[in-house]
Amino acid sequence: MTIEAPLIAKERRPGQFVILQLDTDYGERVPLTIADADAEKGTITLIFQTVGNSTHRMAVKEPGESIENVLGPLGQPTHIEKFGRVLCVGGGIGTAPLHPIAQGMARAGNELKIIIGARNKELVILEQEMGALADELIVCTDDGSRGRKALVTEPLKELCESWKPDLVVAVGPPIMMKFCAETTRPFGIKTMVSLNTIMVDGTGMCGGCRVTVGGETKFVCVDGPEFDGHLVDFDNMMLRLGTYRAREEDDHHTCHLDLQLEEEHNA
């Protein structure tokens, strides 16, 4: 989804996100990473997965429609410099936020390899774009329908042994980031992860996004979203992500039906 947001397009740096809202009175505030931006056209691109009520409603928007509220860019930009060898690992939709980071790393003159993983070939995204940036791209799927049949942690481990990256950047579902961090830990390779916790304001006011990093409480929206993966308490983060799950699933259930009907109607 590409939307017009000239100020955000101009200010944003890799690693940052926006918060969208579809309705000022009743809408939910949804954080999404900025996957790409065009400062000249004044547009930003967001790639999202339809999981709950709001993302479903976003998915059925037609070109030319508008989104009531967009706030951003939020969060600390990725720290980009010439590290030497950088290995980027994207899992599922997490490949989208990884894209601008990989772009930045390539531009800064790093040697770059990229691993992208997804459940099956339909869910592999940005393969060409990533291929164009990287010296080597490894695609893997859980079912082997595209590229290698493996979890991303397999090639990650191999490259840690053979290529010895100076930095690993892993973005994807929490469980994937957790295992990526566990994979690199014995090698002592610094591993950056990007967290997507529950958020409300995104400006450091509510504390809903808090995570434990190295024993300290951090707020993802102002201190993050990127942290040292070896210090993040992933188990607690995953637990807290589930706080509102029962209710979301309820919503999703009805809404999914409604929207399917709507989509059929429009087709």
Added chain:
Amino acid sequence: MHDRSTLDAQAKTYLASLEGKELKNKERAAIPSQDMPSQDAGKRIRNMEEVAQGYTEAQARLESMRCLQCRTAPCIKGCPVAIDIPRFIKHAENGDFAASLAVIKESSLLPAICGRVCPQETQCQETCTLGKMHKDVSKAVSIGRIERYVADLEMERGEAVMPEAAPSTGKKVAVVGSGPAGITAAADLRKAGHEVTLLEAFHKPGGVLVYGIPEFRLPKAIVEQEINNLKKMGVALKTNFLVGRTRKLRDLIEEDGYDAVFIGSGAGLPKFMHIEGENLVGVLSANEYLTRSNLMKAYDEENADTPIIRSKVVAVLGGGNVAMDAARTAVRLGAAKVYIVYRRTEKEMPARVEEVAHAKEEGVEFLLLQSPKRILGDEKQHVRAMEVLSYRLGEPDDSGRRRPVVIEGSEREIPVDTVIVSIGNDSNPLLEKTTDGLLVNKWGNIIINEEDCSTSIDRVYAGGDIVLGAATVILAMGQGRKAAESINARLAREHD
């Protein structure tokens, strides 16, 4: 006794008995203090509507008659913005409510709000002679309630007199944050003829007045009306604009051509206790809970997309206004049992007396001289109980407050499923982090020159919670005023 028509009838009878009399101070002091009509506790815990319904005309006049019109007017010294209290009350006594409001507006821009939320018992009413005479601060003249009455009257009649903006000066000023500090600064700057833009991070303006203080204490329609007044005066409003991120503070001046900036960005970063179990599912900050309920309207489950935790037994940690608001919101969201857990005694509670009383009426239970030791989870890591320790008051500390001392071995478990942490805020570091040279103190509050609210950066002024830490609406408003005055003076100098 809080039924509106009964209270009104009583006031009318009393008023009739005084009609035409020249009142002596003794007779004034003998008039009973007027209770605030309010929704019945049993009913109001099932709705979000305002609890205190406001005086009737007869009550407002009768309460005004209690004022002794003291020559020294100690009440004025208790009001942070020094409203000429006896003068506005005199007009109200005579039934000239428009004149009364005009007196208030000389000093305060938001009387409908301050009349509702000021901690009067520690401000204007604390020093009132009548309260001293009765040796009971609750028997002081109800200055805030009269203030609210005259302000509401104007709003109801929809005849708000908009201050005229002076002819354009050609100068541009940006105001960061639309809480009470920002609203006040914007109005005063616009009055002076500058082009004013109000920049707000949230999708709705109003600051804590909309996302923090609940509807049942401060109806959002009142805040909305104040914002509309600003718009009518010609103040431009940009929501979804986070200064420091959407645009850097310095860029507002260096690139966007603003001649001055006022920062009223409020507090931020809720504090946590750093005890065991604080990251279990079911522990959250009062800010998050209240924002979900108020701003995101999560209490309206039918319409709102934002979820909120539905709890059976809630413990709210803290004793301030924020804690009371969270506890009373939990009651309204259907919790069967709500506790306030506070380390000291009721006397030390920073919350307004009225809110504490309301919370009690609504069934909130106060666990005083107790503090949590840890929070316990079940096998799914959801909150199941809280272990608390009892305290006793020991020797007074440097500030003169008696320090709570833990009673060893007093641990006990209370079963709860939600813990709402409401022990204050640190300041939001965003502006400091993204702006070179913006000086803050060790708590992260922006350092200003008390005289004129100027910061360490030329053309940048600040006020409200971001400077004072957690303060009050009226103090934030006062600083917004002061800063606007200095900006106006400075721009006038540059204009010549």
